[in-house]
Amino acid sequence: MKKMMLAALLLAPVMVCAANAQAPSGDTPVAKDIMPKMPKPVAGFEWAYPMQPPDFKPLPPDSVHTAEGADPSMKLTMRQINDGFGPPDWFPKEHAPLPPIVAHGSKPHVIACILCHLPGGNGHPESASISGLTVDYIIKQMHAFRDGERQNIRSPAMIEMAHAISEKDLREAARYFAAIPRAKQQWMRVVETSRAPANHVGGGGARFFDKGAETVPVAPDMIYEVAESEQVELRNDHAGFVDYVPMGSLAKGRIVAMGNRGAMRTCASCHGADLRGRDDAPRLAGRGAYYLIRQLADMRAGYRKGAALGKMKDVVNKLSDADILNVAAYMASQKP
Numbered sequence: 001m002k003k004m005m006l007a008a009l010l011l012a013p014v015m016v017c018a019a020n021a022q023a024p025s026g027d028t029p030v031a032k033d034i035m036p037k038m039p040k041p042v043a044g045f046e047w048a049y050p051m052q053p054p055d056f057k058p059l060p061p062d063s064v065h066t067a068e069g070a071d072p073s074m075k076l077t078m079r080q081i082n083d084g085f086g087p088p089d090w091f092p093k094e095h096a097p098l099p100p101i102v103a104h105g106s107k108p109h110v111i112a113c114i115l116c117h118l119p120g121g122n123g124h125p126e127s128a129s130i131s132g133l134t135v136d137y138i139i140k141q142m143h144a145f146r147d148g149e150r151q152n153i154r155s156p157a158m159i160e161m162a163h164a165i166s167e168k169d170l171r172e173a174a175r176y177f178a179a180i181p182r183a184k185q186q187w188m189r190v191v192e193t194s195r196a197p198a199n200h201v202g203g204g205g206a207r208f209f210d211k212g213a214e215t216v217p218v219a220p221d222m223i224y225e226v227a228e229s230e231q232v233e234l235r236n237d238h239a240g241f242v243d244y245v246p247m248g249s250l251a252k253g254r255i256v257a258m259g260n261r262g263a264m265r266t267c268a269s270c271h272g273a274d275l276r277g278r279d280d281a282p283r284l285a286g287r288g289a290y291y292l293i294r295q296l297a298d299m300r301a302g303y304r305k306g307a308a309l310g311k312m313k314d315v316v317n318k319l320s321d322a323d324i325l326n327v328a329a330y331m332a333s334q335k336p
């Protein structure tokens with residue numbers, strides 16, 4: 001029951017609210033109680049805060065799977081694949097040893113980081129890429145979740161964990177993700193187009209391709225961030241994502257990044273010449289557009305706040321909705 005509940009926490013945050021029977025330990029707030037207090041997604045960007053549809057039919061918990069490319073002797077049930085305290089590590093030889101907190105979490109409140117961020121640290125559109133961020137930045141963000149400085153409908157699980165994780169575990173996790181090499185950070189493919197393959201929101205709030213050859217228009221105010229394959233449901237960390245971005249958005253995004261026609265500092269002046277992060281400003285290059293859009297929209301709306309954001313405040317106040325979409329598309333298209 002507990003395992004199923006945890007699986008549901010990632011895959012169906014709304015459903016878990018009703019099903020969560022776990023008693024809170026001490027003062028740690030639990031995701032189901034945090035969720036109703038979160039602000040609604042910033043209007044116009046609802047699609048960048050994806051949620052699994054209520055009528056989603058998951059693969060049966062007892063069905064057995066091997067991720068494509070993994071050792072064929074590794075056969076796991078969906079129940080195991082969705083186990084918050086023992087999610088799969090399909091390619092154990094491809095990364096440094098996982099610290100226990102990263103691989104298994106710490107019961108009852110801290111779920112294994114790799115359930116959502118994957119062993120490669122690049123995550124899914126509803127979570128975040130955390131590979132190659134600095135140790136200090138990762139620790140600071142965990143504290144920001146704890147201290148009410150990051151709020152949106154995607155953050156209740158992080159807020160619960162941030163209250164319960166020990167500083168020692170947090171540092172170990174941060175060291176692991178910070179050390180993921182640049183070559184392993186490539187996760188997004190960006191396609192600038194007027195039409196994308198038809199797709200739908202499925203498990204975990206990720207988008208998947210429809211079967212068949214239909215296409216859908218890519219409007220100037222929408223990005224489709226679609227899983228490269230259904231392997232994403234198995235948490236296969238070889239299966240990345242495609243951002244289908246509107247025609248012209250990359251060139252317009254570059255103008256925003258260059259200082260929005262002189263109206264503000266360039267993004268690179270803080271985030272580094274190659275946008276790979278510098279000092280307290282994190283890497284932006286090659287990260288998923290949905291995550292970047294949520295952050296820029298949340299900062300502008302005041303849902304993401306705190307001392308370090310002082311530096312971003314001037315910038316976000318000068319960004320229109322179109323600027324946010326275009327600059328996120330541009331950042332996603334840059335080599336990490």
Ligand code: HEC
Nearest residue numbers: 010111112113115116126127128138141154155157158173
């Ligand atoms: C149940 C899923 C889940 C698990 C487990 C999880 N995270 Fe997250 N994490 C998220 C989501 C969702 C976000 C993005 C929230 C948002 O959009 O604002 C996030 C964001 C983050 C960020 C912010 C990234 C940035 O660029 O600012 C950090 C850092 C982070 N997680 C670290 C961790 C660590 C360390 C662990 C393990 C102790 C962990 N997470 C476990 C879902 C999860």
Ligand code: HEC
Nearest residue numbers: 257265266267270280281282292295308309311312315327
């Ligand atoms: C004056 C310095 C400065 C400038 C200019 C700047 N940033 Fe930032 N940015 C920061 C800092 C510092 C942070 C980290 C904030 C924190 O610690 O919460 C940040 C955070 C971010 C984040 C959140 C990333 C994450 O991992 O969650 C995004 C997205 C972002 N910036 C985008 C941009 C874009 C796009 C531009 C240009 C249009 C830009 N920034 C210009 C300093 C800057």
